[in-house]
Amino acid sequence: MPFIPHTEEETRLMLEAIGVRHIDELFDEIPADLINEKLDYVPPALDEAGIRRLSRKSADADGHYINFIGAGAYEHHIPAAVWQIATRGEFYSAYTPYQAEASQGTLQLLYEYQSMMASLTGMDVSNASLYEGASALAEAVLMAVRAQRRKQRILMPVSIHPAYRETTETIVKNQGISLSNIDYASESGTIDMSQLSDELGDDVAALVIPQPNYFGALEEVDALVDLAHKRGCLVIAVVNPLSLAILKAPGEWGENGADIVIGEGQSLGIPLSSGGPYFGFMCCTQKLVRQMPGRLIGRTVDADGKQGFTLTLQAREQHIRRSKATSNICTNQGLMVTAATLYMSLMGPAGMAQAAKLSHANTRMLVEKLTAIEGVEVAFNSPVFHECVLRINTDVDDLIRAITAQGIIAGKPLESDYEELKNCLLVCATELRTEAEMDDYALHLERIVSKR
Amino acid sequence: MPFIPHTEEETRLMLEAIGVRHIDELFDEIPADLINEKLDYVPPALDEAGIRRLSRKSADADGHYINFIGAGAYEHHIPAAVWQIATRGEFYSAYTPYQAEASQGTLQLLYEYQSMMASLTGMDVSNASLYEGASALAEAVLMAVRAQRRKQRILMPVSIHPAYRETTETIVKNQGISLSNIDYASESGTIDMSQLSDELGDDVAALVIPQPNYFGALEEVDALVDLAHKRGCLVIAVVNPLSLAILKAPGEWGENGADIVIGEGQSLGIPLSSGGPYFGFMCCTQKLVRQMPGRLIGRTVDADGKQGFTLTLQAREQHIRRSKATSNICTNQGLMVTAATLYMSLMGPAGMAQAAKLSHANTRMLVEKLTAIEGVEVAFNSPVFHECVLRINTDVDDLIRAITAQGIIAGKPLESDYEELKNCLLVCATELRTEAEMDDYALHLERIVSKR
Amino acid sequence: MTELIFEQSTAGRINNAQFLAGTPAIDDIPESLLRKKRPGLPEVSEMQAVRHYTRLSQLNFSIDTQFYPLGSCTMKHNPRICNEAAMYDGFSGRHPSAPDSTGQGVLSCLYDLQEILKDISGMSEVSLAPMAGAQGEFTGIAMIRAYHEARNDDAREEILVPDAAHGTNPATAVMCGYKVREIPTLDNGDVDIDALREAIGPQTAGLMLTNPSTLGVFETQITEIAELVHGAGGLLYYDGANMNAILGKVKPGEMGFDVIHLNLHKTFSTPHGGGGPGAGPVGVNERLVPFLPVPKIVESSGEYTLLDKKDCPQSIGRLSCFMGNTGILLRAWVYARLLGHDGMKRVADYATLNANYMKAKLEQAGFEMAYKTRRATHEFILTLKKEKAETGVTAMDFAKRLLDKGYHAPTTYFPLLVPECFLIEPTESESLEELDGFIKAMEEIQQEAIEQTEMVKSAPHSLPVRRLDDVRAARQLDVVWQEEQT
Amino acid sequence: MTELIFEQSTAGRINNAQFLAGTPAIDDIPESLLRKKRPGLPEVSEMQAVRHYTRLSQLNFSIDTQFYPLGSCTMKHNPRICNEAAMYDGFSGRHPSAPDSTGQGVLSCLYDLQEILKDISGMSEVSLAPMAGAQGEFTGIAMIRAYHEARNDDAREEILVPDAAHGTNPATAVMCGYKVREIPTLDNGDVDIDALREAIGPQTAGLMLTNPSTLGVFETQITEIAELVHGAGGLLYYDGANMNAILGKVKPGEMGFDVIHLNLHKTFSTPHGGGGPGAGPVGVNERLVPFLPVPKIVESSGEYTLLDKKDCPQSIGRLSCFMGNTGILLRAWVYARLLGHDGMKRVADYATLNANYMKAKLEQAGFEMAYKTRRATHEFILTLKKEKAETGVTAMDFAKRLLDKGYHAPTTYFPLLVPECFLIEPTESESLEELDGFIKAMEEIQQEAIEQTEMVKSAPHSLPVRRLDDVRAARQLDVVWQEEQT
């Protein structure tokens, strides 16, 4: 029996020890009419060779496209050591480190992870992960509202990833929190300062600032933070952690820095995998630590005074605090954080900065090559980080179909989320894209645009 | 610097501690005219992303063919756990277990491996590996000659894998050992008994018996062993270990069994990898153990009387016995044996027997499908195990080319090694071949043969 | 103790194999937006990193190295093929926003998983979007809310939760804007149905129930409870964390549940990874279908598509930026296909056999069961209150001493109802030898508690650290390494 | 102590995921050729196997977990990308007898490696066929023999080998049908050239030399030695196991060697795997080219082909059934391309820096160097004869005590010339911190040897077993588990 070691003889012995004749008897407390062993859909078992054949076939079907989408998930180099070590059984198959003494490996790693994230974001503390970026924003919003008491309004720039807004909406709407849009200025693609200033009323718990924003554009973070703080409102920064190898840390934005920093951790060594598992990170100021959701690992000492690590401030969590917990989160994204910690250690600050810079330079090169084509232009005039919106004078959906057929994923079309950005495409070329691949893309694009 | 952790500052400190100014000074005992740092061919360093791109490209170029060759290396199912565990750093990056106390993992595993192989072959002892099958045969020949003193002749059936004969020739010829051919009977494809009987003189140290032989044909092992033993000659069995899950163990051939058993271990969980690394195994009777080449692990006790494992009978080996060693072998194939041990544990006797049976049944099905084609027939009339020679009335080299172009590797052509087997093809369908793949092969073959 | 990675760092050390070639310019980014000071990440060689984290890993207990009978967590074998398959390039390399046409392989697997989960749960539709059990709960309760709201049934502001429930249940209800009312448990582990009857009313939005419950028993009055809740206009939520006990034998949909979640990282054997990721798909019956979260995977003549909010206007919306924990879903799919039709029921059979065997043997050894009169499901609870009273040795002490003996401890002090409790869940993949070894260890500790009380109370003695000071950890909060500390 | 896998076995247990579906018949095989009794292989579940071997692995020291300064073994970092690349399907799945046209990818990598090795060794051609250092030696000496035979120079029946040589050298010479004559070593570690002059003559087929030698010094008279050997009509063999010391700085071909082998599992960082596999390519100068083993990889207008004996009639022949340890060669190729042009020399530089630093520091700490007046190459020898005389603590005791402190021991008692010797090779990939840690441990043991002699003599104390009884292992030979023993 797959994954069941019992021989018939052993089963017999065990039933005897229990004092029943047949396994079915063990289910005799279940009302008989509820027992239903009929499965209409589930197919017969495959052996390992069979499932390998089937899954390889499915995976191969999705093939190997040259990818020019970023839009919240990035195809970066991942050192081979990251996953060879993260999938070691001792990391892979352990539970949440409830028995600290038997989980020092995971716990020390998580403590190191927290330290790395705090340093990267310039914040005082970090938790041990949330599900992913978008739901991390929802948690940050709930946290800001808890910290700000009666204030129930959050300012959300339209220039944030649309799925982040949607997710946040789903998660916070039942608690009476309202999310107000802040438009972007149509030339710059960044937050419209005057609308923002108007909206920043007494009832606002927090302003969300994406950096770079969904369009790749860089926001004026110093001014934004100072303005928000002046109006008594917290700042939630939404950042790409790899970008922080070269961009200013949210802890240093403006005079006092952001209050809560969240983001998608995927750029730190996590494969794209059609969308997950990734991980969300959250850092904040010391002041807010008791409002944080999620696990937190602390360093302490053992009975001999020796250093050791343990889950701490558990009184914030559902398993202790139940209905008064800071969140319902329990299982989070431990293995992903293990990989990210390995990634950051293997890349180091220099390697990460280089990856960020190369991605930026590659995107710039791509944009140059594409905008050299007549009918293709940059949509916004702000400086960007490693991602850019292009406006193309042809039907973008047709274009994407045609280029996909050439084995290239052209970019993310924006129109379905932004009516006004008709035929706009968000493109990104990470450090893994070669010039030859960009030329190939440009060639196909030119052919299509000129055919129009 | 790749894989060198030194910062400039550290290098400076270290040079200072040594008392030199520059690393070059450390090479000052080397005659100056010998220093030559010019490398004309070696290209500049690639980073990990670069080498990954390059090697993936090369690997992809070799693509995914449907393989119907066996001929000494077999495409069997390998449980996913085998290599995920064998490549754990503690196995992968350890040296030969010279410091036994710090290598109990490898040592116990090797002891278990030896036990498994001894049981599979029905012999008393097993060593901890040789390089691969063909050179293992050479070592067995040398061992037999050592054990038999003045006898310097070995009988080698022509029905053995030709590369085994070639390799043995290379390795033993300089020690004055002669290898005499024993023909195969042309109908059966197995050892010609009457020629054998004639050749079995006083000067013969050993008879080599392949089971199954290169043609997949099953030899009359009981009769062969008894005949050889009657003439005072040792028997070296050459077997496929996976076949022993269902075929008679060499230790039980004839009245007294084979004396030395060797073979290629690849069928036990090792990927094809264009030819290596595989591993050779060697088992023998207790009587011959001190003549064995290679590492041997023994169980013993520690200072507290607790069970432990260590290298033993090292006095046979080159690092102790130098010019009087049983072989020059030092580094062997530890990691492959680690994988094979995992393979045997994960498959168990039932799983291995099933894999052997399925391979056999698949080959039979393949042979039926192919011989249903006019102009294709079985070359020999012996019973076979999971491999079979077909005679085809068309040019086999052309045929192979044509079928390769369809993504199918048709089989191993025999003519270059056996003049008399013109247009003969050795085919094998392991448990991984599906009926659909066989049908595909038959379809293409039929088209080609009928076009002729 | 292993040095922190930061303590092995040297300024200026670069791991060149990972420093990708090129001389990229970033002069188009304004100075004011650039980082001035390098982040304090470790600067170590590849070998240092590999060695450090390989060593750290060895400090963990895990399924791959120890028996891990952590109740409510279903620590069964994690087949290695599941990991292999999820890591295939074609799966792991695909961008989530690439056109659906480039993801027919992965979508077909996910769709197949959806159908399998429908079949075993007896629900009308399943969504794979939730990323863990707790998010599955959120999704379910949010759908219940959306359902009532869609019917303008606005007065329902309470969710009922048994007092034995997992902490995520009440926490979830609150996240969905509900008040929580706890329902007491009877001495036999069943819900106090009279108390339930009293608590229920027009203010009741729904009841969250785990069955088998976290007390390790099957709620026998489930049909009655379902009638009660439905009768009052509420909906019934199934916390499927314990599905391993009834997989292939009982379908939650047929017990009367309107919405359920499953923990694939429990029942479907995806790795726990030291704390995730998981996957918490939800299943619903017809009335909740319109409210399922997006993206939704649908199939039409062999083609798979992801639907979003525009296609599903009543949907509660999105739960994440993309499509949940896809790679975990793939692992669960591989596992499900390896089990197959017959394998599902066998899981429940042998998980239950193992639990009842351990219960019988431990009872025989003199341990007291919290619910003596009941069958164990896939797990059971023993209470060490007698041992504590007699020797002062607590459940915590027993747990720590078990670690010394090479066994991970069961879940301790949960559920909160049972004093000094051990919630023991062996799972079906453990062998008789392993169970007997654990039972023997328990008996030894029982003896040690009497004869070597202090030794047991100060356990563990053979682990990388001795008992840790949790109070200090919370009081003198040190959650981020600071350079100055070394 | 961990139970043997056999002791966890239960008759009839089947791991079904690996029991492939089907009901195959084998009724066409005669009964007399079939096995009657099942082999005594373990019958365990997948979880048991995974757990057992994962646990066993943890009992090992390895590069990935410890500093491993085993002299002559070059225990440097094994980059993980090398393993990844060699395991790509396209590489790992190809049958060795498939047409060359289906292997142009792998052959192009191997050919590139061949060219790289030619470049760094200064030889005319390279063969990748030998599967380890010892087989490389065999290949080289067999070629020397073939060379003399081809010239009908038949009286040459002796191979000269310095007494400090690795055991494989004399063993190899004998396998090639030669007699071995040992050449003594001078006090400074160089070959005794006068003794060599006397030994050499018309009976000399060749001299095998390791340079830097196994004594950790560079043979300064190498040019003179080469002239001597060549003058007598012999050939010069280079044992390249220590190539790490001079990689990118000195080319063996330019030192006058006619044939060399390299240990890719040392200098090119392929894994040692607990005892292999390795790869021992040979390089030759023009006169030995015709004798190179087959298969030979050749290139012609971008197409790669394997040549066999028919194409190379003077070849000594085949060394294995297929093409050597291809997967190991691929790993070495990946490593070589990661190092690149500049990286080669840096390996020698920093390996030498690390060795000389340790030598200086240990000398300072009062340890005696075997070759005080000499530079260390990538390794060096210290002798503990003084410590032994004063306290009775031997090199073996020091070695075992080092294990307690988390360091693998250096090579002990080899070369045989130096009493109580430690051959220490740190490699370039170790950091200063790690070296200092080891030095500190040595100093501590020095103290302990005086103050706690017995404790040191009975080390190790913190490993899975204490010191093992090797004598018993050989006398009461137990190399195969027997059911009865349990």
Ligand SMILES: Cc1ncc(COP(=O)(O)O)c(C=O)c1O
């Ligand atoms: C009964 C029960 N419900 C819910 C959960 C929460 O699931 P998750 O940890 O995946 O969020 C758990 C997990 O511990 C559980 O045991």
Ligand SMILES: Cc1ncc(COP(=O)(O)O)c(C=O)c1O
């Ligand atoms: C100097 C020397 N020569 C030859 C060898 C033999 O190499 P291998 O173990 O690869 O056969 C070694 C390996 O230990 C060695 O150190």
